[in-house]
Structure formats: C-alpha cells, structure tokens
Amino acid sequence: MAPELAERWHGIPRQEIPWFPTVAAQACIGCELCYVTCGRGVYEIRDRKALATQPYACMVGCTTCARVCPTEAIHFPDREVVRRVEREHKILQVVREEARTKRGKQEAQKARAAAEEALSRLTCRTRLEIAGTFGDKHFLLQLQGLIADHPVDLVDLELHVPTVKGLQEKTPAFMRFDVVSTGQADIQAFLPLLRDLARRNGFVLVNEVKL
Ligand code: SF4
Ligand code: SF4
Numbered sequence: 001m002a003p004e005l006a007e008r009w010h011g012i013p014r015q016e017i018p019w020f021p022t023v024a025a026q027a028c029i030g031c032e033l034c035y036v037t038c039g040r041g042v043y044e045i046r047d048r049k050a051l052a053t054q055p056y057a058c059m060v061g062c063t064t065c066a067r068v069c070p071t072e073a074i075h076f077p078d079r080e081v082v083r084r085v086e087r088e089h090k091i092l093q094v095v096r097e098e099a100r101t102k103r104g105k106q107e108a109q110k111a112r113a114a115a116e117e118a119l120s121r122l123t124c125r126t127r128l129e130i131a132g133t134f135g136d137k138h139f140l141l142q143l144q145g146l147i148a149d150h151p152v153d154l155v156d157l158e159l160h161v162p163t164v165k166g167l168q169e170k171t172p173a174f175m176r177f178d179v180v181s182t183g184q185a186d187i188q189a190f191l192p193l194l195r196d197l198a199r200r201n202g203f204v205l206v207n208e209v210k211l
Contacts, residue, residue, distance in 0.1 A: 009060045010094045017085050018077060020055030021065060027073035034065035034074060050074075060085075123188050124181045125211040132203035133170040134159070139201060146197055151183045152190050175203075178211065 008014055021034075021042065030048030040057045043050050043065070050073070052058070061082050066074040085091065143154060157177035161167050179194065181187045191208075198205055 010091055010098065012085065012089050014056045017060055019060045019081055020058045021052045021074045021076055023050045023052060024073045024075065025049050027071045029071055031070060033068050033070065037065050037068055122186045123210050124184060126179045126187065126191060127176065127209045127211055128179060128194065128205065129176045129207040130198045130203040131172055131174045131206050134167060134173045135170055137201055142197060146193060150190050151181060151185060152187055153180050153182050155180055
C-alpha cells in the first residue's frame with residue numbers, strides 16, 4: 001500500500017473522513033475474498049480472519065468488498081458520512097477543477113500519441129540493395145549528382161565486387177547503402193528518383209527496407 005494513496009481525498013486529509021470497512025469477526029469465515037478483491041491493501045488475513053489494518057487506504061465511497069463478502073461480515077458507515085464531507089468541503093468545485101486538469105492531461109497525452117504516430121509514419125532511413133554490372137558507368141558520381149540538391153545523404157555504402165578485372169568485363173556486382181534524411185524529414189519523395197536512376201543504369205533493385 002503506497003502511503004500517498006491514503007493521505008488526501010480531493011484535498012481533504014483522508015483521516016478526517018470516517019469511511020472504512022469494519023469486519024464482524026464472528027461472521028468472517030476467512031475466505032480471503034476481500035483481501036484479494038481490494039486493490040488498496042486495506043486488508044490482512046490473520047488467524048483466518050480478515051482485518052482492515054489500513055482502514056484509511058479505503059477509497060471513500062467504495063463498498064466493493066462488502067458486496068462480495070459471502071457472509072455479509074463487512075460493514076460501512078452510512079453514505080450520509082460521505083455526503084456530509086462533500087457538502088462541508090464544497091467538494092464538487094474541487095472535483096470540477098480536478099476534472100479539468102485530468103482532461104488537459106488526457107488531451108496532451110492524445111496529442112503526444114498522435115505526434116509520435118505521425119513521426120513513426122515518416123521514412124527517415126531506408127536501405128537499398130542493387131545488383132548489376134557497374135563497369136565504367138561511374139555510378140557513384142551519378143549518385144553524388146542526384147543527392148546534391150536534396151536534403152538526403154547515402155551512408156554505410158558498400159560495393160561488393162567479386163573481381164576487379166571482371167568488373168570491366170561486365171561481371172555483376174552488388175551495392176548496398178542507406179538513404180538518410182539530413183533534416184529528420186520524410187525521404188519517400190526522394191526514393192523514386194533513386195529507383196529510377198538504378199533502373200536507367202540497368203540495375204536490379206534487390207531489396208528496399210525502411211529502417
Ligand atoms: S470476504 Fe468476508 S468472509 Fe471472506 S475473509 Fe473477507 S470478511 Fe471474511
Ligand atoms: S471498499 Fe473498496 S477500497 Fe475499501 S476496502 Fe473494500 S474494496 Fe478496498
């Protein structure tokens with residue numbers, strides 16, 4: 001039981017509100033249903049009897065454990081106790097303010113979730129793998145020219161050449177690189193330009209993965 005749970009109820013010191021369960025020991029059969037049901041740690045079971053050892057941890061107005069008790073061994077004060085506290089402390093005004101704060105937090109959480117969702121839809125890094133005959137096409141220079149006017153870069157570029165002599169004799173080679181945004185922006189509009197450049201050079205796009 002976290003102590004802060006029991007400290008205040010809508011700003012009112014919790015110990016000023018006489019709302020808690022009382023167990024009639026002779027009626028309790030020690031079934032432990034109240035102990036398991038209460039999520040606020042109000043009960044302990046001792047000698048097969050329920051005891052409300054943390055009475056002020058009880059949620060003001062809650063009677064759940066009394067309702068589930070099979071022998072009706074649990075009792076609460078009259079509800080008028082709660083209503084009187086509500087009246088005396090003008091609780092509805094406090095609750096309205098708390099509701100406003102809660103709504104504000106929920107809206108902020110929703111806005112944050114929406115922003116994160118939108119961000120997750122952005123493609124900021126994509127790995128491309130292409131294969132074909134590189135020969136003397138000066139493909140790297142073509143790539144440099146293509147990215148020069150765009151807010152993207154190509155990183156971790158690898159060129160796998162099985163044989164340098166073979167390269168001149170049109171032996172296929174393999175190139176892999178990651179396209180990244182240099183401004184944390186979506187690169188989707190740029191990718192078709194790359195695919196088109198690869199196609200025009202007679203390469204096959206082996207793989208394209210959003211990272
Ligand atoms: S639910 Fe009722 S009978 Fe069961 S342990 Fe609690 S007080 Fe006793
Ligand atoms: S009334 Fe609710 S909060 Fe209070 S002891 Fe029972 S189950 Fe726990």
